[in-house]
Amino acid sequence: xxxxxxxxxxxxxxxxxxxxxxxxxxxxxxxxxxxxxxxxxxxxxxxxxxxxxxxxxxxxxxxxxxxxxxxxxxxxxxxxxxxxxxxxxxxxxxxxxxxxxxxxxxxxxxxxxxxxxxxxxxxxxxxxxxxxxxxxxxxxxxxxxxxxxxxxxxxxxxxxxxxxxxxxxxxxxxxxxxxxxxxxxxxxxxxxxxxxxxxxxxxxxxxxxxxxxxxxxxxxxxxxxxxxxxxxxxxxxxxxxxxxxxxxxxxxxxxxxxxxxxxxxxxxxxxxxxxxxxxxxxxxxxxxxxxxxxxxxxxxxxxxxxxxxxxxxxxxxxxxxxxxxxxxxxxxxxxxxxxxxxxxxxxxxxxxxxxxxxxxxxxxxxxxxxxxxxxxxxxxxxxxxxxxxxxxxxxxxxxxxxxxxxxxxxxxxxxxxxxxxxxxxxxxxxxxxxxxxxxxxxxxxxxxxxxxxxxxxxxxxxxxxxxxxxxxxxxxxxxxxxxxxxxxxxxxxxxxxxxxxxxxxxxxxxxxxxxxxxxxxxxxxxxxxxxxxxxxxxxxxxxxxxxxxxxxxxxxxxxxxxxxxxxxxxxxxxxxxxxxxxxxxxxxxxxxxxxxxxxxxxxxxxxxxxxxxxxxxxxxxxxxxxxxxxxxxxxxxxxxxxxxxxxxxxxxxxxxxxxxxxxxxxxxxxxxxxxxxxxxxxxxxxxxxxxxxxxxxxxxxxxxxxxxxxxxxxxx
Numbered sequence: 001x002x003x004x005x006x007x008x009x010x011x012x013x014x015x016x017x018x019x020x021x022x023x024x025x026x027x028x029x030x031x032x033x034x035x036x037x038x039x040x041x042x043x044x045x046x047x048x049x050x051x052x053x054x055x056x057x058x059x060x061x062x063x064x065x066x067x068x069x070x071x072x073x074x075x076x077x078x079x080x081x082x083x084x085x086x087x088x089x090x091x092x093x094x095x096x097x098x099x100x101x102x103x104x105x106x107x108x109x110x111x112x113x114x115x116x117x118x119x120x121x122x123x124x125x126x127x128x129x130x131x132x133x134x135x136x137x138x139x140x141x142x143x144x145x146x147x148x149x150x151x152x153x154x155x156x157x158x159x160x161x162x163x164x165x166x167x168x169x170x171x172x173x174x175x176x177x178x179x180x181x182x183x184x185x186x187x188x189x190x191x192x193x194x195x196x197x198x199x200x201x202x203x204x205x206x207x208x209x210x211x212x213x214x215x216x217x218x219x220x221x222x223x224x225x226x227x228x229x230x231x232x233x234x235x236x237x238x239x240x241x242x243x244x245x246x247x248x249x250x251x252x253x254x255x256x257x258x259x260x261x262x263x264x265x266x267x268x269x270x271x272x273x274x275x276x277x278x279x280x281x282x283x284x285x286x287x288x289x290x291x292x293x294x295x296x297x298x299x300x301x302x303x304x305x306x307x308x309x310x311x312x313x314x315x316x317x318x319x320x321x322x323x324x325x326x327x328x329x330x331x332x333x334x335x336x337x338x339x340x341x342x343x344x345x346x347x348x349x350x351x352x353x354x355x356x357x358x359x360x361x362x363x364x365x366x367x368x369x370x371x372x373x374x375x376x377x378x379x380x381x382x383x384x385x386x387x388x389x390x391x392x393x394x395x396x397x398x399x400x401x402x403x404x405x406x407x408x409x410x411x412x413x414x415x416x417x418x419x420x421x422x423x424x425x426x427x428x429x430x431x432x433x434x435x436x437x438x439x440x441x442x443x444x445x446x447x448x449x450x451x452x453x454x455x456x457x458x459x460x461x462x463x464x465x466x467x468x469x470x471x472x473x474x475x476x477x478x479x480x481x482x483x484x485x486x487x488x489x490x491x492x493x494x495x496x497x498x499x500x501x502x503x504x505x506x507x508x509x510x511x512x513x514x515x516x517x518x519x520x521x522x523x524x525x526x527x528x529x530x531x532x533x534x535x536x537x538x539x540x541x542x543x544x545x546x547x548x549x550x551x552x553x554x555x556x557x558x559x560x561x562x563x564x565x566x567x568x569x570x571x572x573x574x575x576x577x578x579x580x581x582x583x584x585x586x587x588x589x590x591x592x593x594x595x596x597x598x599x600x601x602x603x604x605x606x607x608x609x610x611x612x613x614x615x616x617x618x619x620x621x622x623x624x625x626x627x628x629x630x631x632x633x634x635x636x637x638x639x640x641x642x643x644x645x646x647x648x649x650x651x652x653x654x655x656x657x658x659x660x661x662x663x664x665x666x667x668x669x670x671x672x673x674x675x676x677x678x679x680x681x682x683x684x685x686x687x688x689x690x691x692x693x694x695x696x697x698x699x700x701x702x703x704x705x706x707x708x709x710x711x712x713x714x715x716x
Contacts, residue, residue, distance in 0.1 A: 009039055013059045018042050020066045021049055022448065022500035024483070030432040030528060037497040044488035045497050048422040049447065071125050071132070074157035075150050077453040080505040082166040087137045088116065093152040095122040095131035100151045103137060103161060106144045113137050113148075137161075143512060145460070160455035164508030168541030170520045171566070174216075174651035179396060180714045181217030182210045184657040185574065185667050186249065187236075187286060188684045191694040193253070196279030196291040200382035201251035203399065204389035205694050206657075211393025213704070214711035217471060218390065219400040219654065221574070221680075223249060223383075225412070228333035228372065229296070230289035234680040235668075237404045237476065238442070240336075240411040243462040244329050245379040247299065248292045254382055257305040265301045272298050283691035286681045299378075303371050318377045325416075325461050326373055328353060332412040334368035335361060341410035353416060380468065387469040397471030397520055403463075405477045406443030414444050417458050422447040424489045427480070431494050432528065438485075438493030445484050448501050456509055463510060467517035474568075478523030478542070481506040482533060507540055522568050522652070526550065538566040543652065547573050548645060549582070549611075557618050563648035570654030571641050574667045578656060579638050580687060581664035583612065596671050619644060634662075634687075635702060639709045646713035655710055660703045662687030 015025045023045050026036045043053045052058045070076070071092050081087040091099045101113040113135035122131045133152075146161040189198040189206060207218045224239030225246045226232040232248070233239070239246075252258065252269065261269065276294045279287065307315060319326060331353075335345075345351050351358055362369065383399070390398035406427060407413035414421060421444040428440040451459065467473055475481070482503040487496040514521045522543045525534055534544055546569040551558040563569055571579050577587045585608050592601045616632070619625040624640040625632060638659055645653055658667075663685055669677045684692045686702075697703050 009043075009053075009059070010056050011039055013056060013063070014039055014042055014053060017051065017053055017059050017062050017066075018046060018497075020063065021046060021051055023049070024498035024500070027430060027498055028528070029430065035430075038495065041488065041491065041495050041497050044491070045425070045486050045499065048425045048486070048488065049449070049499075068123065068125060071123050071130050074152070074155070075148060075159040077449075078160040078162070078455050078505070079148060080162045080164060080456075080502075080508050081137070081141075082508065083141070083143055083163055084166055086139060089113065089135050089137060089148065090118075091133045091135060091150045091152070092125075092130055093133060093150075093155075095129040097131070097153050099133040101133075101135040102149050103141065104147045104149065105142065106146055111138045111141075143515060145512075160457075162456065162505075162509060162512060164512040165515050165541070167539065168511040168514055168521060170514060170518060171541060171543060171651060173396060174520070175565075178651050178653065178714055179216035180646075180653040180655060180710050181215045181219060181395075181397070181400070182206070182657050182660075183219040183570065183574075183654045184221075184684075185236075185680070186220045186223065187288075187680070188667070188682060189657065189694060190280045190683065190691070192277075192280065193251070194280050194693075195252065195273065195295055196276045196282075197248060197286055197288065199249045199251045200379070200386050201254050202694055203249075204386040206697075207386060207390035207395060207399065208393045209694070209697055210707070211390060211395040213707045214394075214715070215655075215707070216395050216652075217397035217400045218395075219472075219474060220402060222402045222404045222476075224404060224407075225329075227336065229337050230293050232288050232292055233408065234288060234674055236402075236680060238408045239404055240332075240407060241329055241413045241416075242404055242407055243325060243413070243465045244376050245383065247375040247379060248288065248295060250295065250299065250375070250378055250382060252295065252298050252302070254385070255302050255378055256311065257302050257307070260305050261301060265304075269298045269301060280693065281691055283683050283685040283689055285678050286683055288681070299375065300371070303374055315374065315377050318380060319373055322373075322376070322465070323461075326376060327369070328416040329412050330369040330372035330376075331358070331362050331365065332415055333372040334365040336412075337368065346410065346415055352418065383469040387471065390471070395471070399470050400472035400474060400520070400522070401466050401470045402474045403466060403476060405441065405480055406445065409442050409444055420447060420450050420454050420458050421445065422486070425486045426489070427484045428487050428493045428496065429485050429527070430496065438487075438496070440487050440493040445486060445499070446501070448499070452502070452505070456505065459506070459509055460513065463513035464516070467513055467519050470517060470519050472520035472522060473514065474522040474524060474545075475510070476524050477527075478525055478537070479527070479529050479533060481510070482530075503536075507537070507542070511540060511542070520652075526573075534564070538564070541566075543567050545570075546648075546650060547571070547576075548641060549576065555614075557615050559618075560644055560648040563645075563650050565649040565651060567650045568652040568654055569645050569648050569650035570656065571638075571645065571659065572656055575670055577666040578658035578663045579641065580634055580659070580662050581666065583634060583637060584664065585609070586664055587666065590666070590669060590677075594669065594672055594676055596669075615641075622647070635705070639706055642706065642710050643713045646710065646716075653710065653714055655706065657684065660706045661685075661692045661697075661700065662702055663692075 018025050029035050046053045051062050093099045103111045116134045118134035120132045122129050141163045143163050148159045148161050150157045186198045191202050222236040223245050225241050225244045272294050387398045427443050427445045431438045483498045483500045485496050486499050525544045544567040546567045548571045588604045591597050619640045624643050665682050668679045686692050
């Protein structure tokens, strides 16, 4: 705030500056009221954007800089345009000097941009008279990543040019014939061959089973990498990076080099396997740390096996395509093996990428870096196999990945991509009806300007890697591509502000990478949002998300015919109990036991029962349940709920695997930590609490009945 307590900031000026930088000065709360952001928070958020606003003089200077900043650049940092549109680009040069602009396409073709009349008067920029030349880009530019080059008086500047789809067409096939699929937390789904946790080979098997029953996809939790050594973060939504994958999902026996391990080392691998196989029977809690330690021990042995010439070339090609991003992530892993997240090293200004200190470590840790690069190659191979198995089974989409909102504050991304993140900020959510203190997710946000200055390369690389072997991607909290709730360090979660992003650019890049991968995009667009956002996403060919328990028309369940067409509709989500548990009201008892209720158990239970009565009434009205007082079985109701959803025009229907086996426990209880509830550590089990393995599903009556009912209803 002000440098002196006697100097008051002009809030009108401060609000103008905040608006100029996309910082919201107020927000519409869950209570329906408009809430002002405090001046202190605005100053903090502006500071994270690199804008000093501690006094009126600083604010006035910053406002003047907003006007002149574009004129300091010969070219904008990046240009994102939609296909089929005309676009102009401003080139700033010394007043009176000629300028040229050319477009270099990905294929090497060069095209000249045509200069247009521009009567904008010159500006004085740091004592230099600066003019503006305006160019129209050639019409009909192809989709892709291209570049712009401007030249004047022997000075050149370049910028990224992305031509993105006006509308992503990958979901068009679903409009002609709607589809359905399974949603699951992969770590929880094990087989007799698993190492105590679901893995990529289990994913292939599950996809084959579902595909044989008519499913078009399997949606999994984020498979992003966690820490490189135990202990590891349990939540898949708090990864170390969103670009690369978690080696804990590797199936050891699927690595070809296992066949060439010497007998003594093979015996060691077998002993390790014998120790963790018993964990497949544990239906209470997954032990990631024990499992990952066991897998790492086996992986170290396999990494020592010399690759065949063909596989060596394949590995080298993978590393070449992944580029510097893979090298930097592997370096972080190698350093992180011996340093905790709290080590001062990570915040040391002298310990940044490219610094002499870090580059000397890159040389010293070459062997460990090679190991972590190899792990990512194995992940890539096994994901490719899983997607191939899914498509062979008849799935139109195959594996659909989940993209987390961000990576942890002490993550690889936070260190390797530091220049593209806003310092001293974490993202979260303002207070809502479920958490009146707000939420802090401890994840750094993209810095809007710096991300553009990087040509959006970090975003592009992340998306292309995740989509490399995928038929779709679910974007968690896709509203974050429009705005994010920034919480300055030291503030409570409620003391934040929304910061706007260039959604035209971010959504366009998402659509471009999905187009290149032939993948469908599903946006998780639940919660508080501006009404136009859903319409915008639909117009861009991005599906939304509809959860049956959240779709209401006033006090009544929304009729299925009024659901959105461009959406994935499902009965529940991973933050709710499986449907069996929800019907029984287990979540009310759990929240009461954990001290999360604002009201009495009786009040919560009464409201829950009233909601269920309305839903049962809708099911009876549609003839999906018998009328009158006929006793209803749990399985009968679950199938009826899914048949109801199948009446909706939504192009995709989701079936949670937990609903197909009778599981009742929630995977994640919002508002709790792992010492209170085993979030993200619950293995798949049936209604009797017995572990359910993939091997059991083929003959599981409940599994087969629900999937057959859904397939029949969707096809009808």
